[in-house]
Amino acid sequence: YLFWGGTFLAMRYGLEVLPPFMIVSVRFVVAGAILLAACAIRGMKMRPSGREFGILAIIGVLMLGCGNTAVLWSELYLSTGLASLLVASIPIFAALIEVVLPHGEGLPARGWMGAAIGFIGIAFLVSPGLHNSLHGDSRQIVAIVVVLTGSFLWTVGSVIARRTTIHISGFASAGWQMLLGGLFTTIVML
Helix, strand or coil: HHHHHHHHHHHHHHCCCCCCCHHHHHHHHHHHHHHHHHHHHHCCCCCCCCCHHHHHHHHHHHHHHHHHHHHHHCCCCCCHHHHHHHHHHHHHHHHHHHCCHHHCCCCCCCHHHHHHHHHHHHHHHHHHHHHHHHHCCCCHHHHHHHHHHHHHHCCCCHHHHHHHHCCHHHHHHHHHHHHHHHHHHHHHCC
């Protein structure tokens, strides 16, 4: 939790210096390139097939290009604590996505109750932002919608990654995802 929660605080400090799209672009293009270079130096299998490359691009764009960028952008208008709590909706989204997918894992009654409690908790957390939005400041509610949408897209990318086999090194797979997600964000930024 210390390291996971620390990323939200690091994002906040980064926003004091650079715009959100630039932070994500630089972060993931540089990290992806370094990771791929390390894989090449170590002789790891890192060349995906065309199909695998497409899947890695989809995962990188959804998780890093959309999901991470949404969280970072939302911290312009939300506290780091609220942003991190909203991102905690990912397990709820994952459970609901698995229910509707072919051969997905269904939720028992207790699971549905847990998902409902989770969504009620999210509504409780965002209620102050809703109250402010009703009085003319809609930035917080827009940021809440953006971070929840980004969390949903991150979850979709995670589900795709979980259901897909990529026949290259896991480090190379992560490097490609970072590089492609960062390049996507660079295009959006430009």
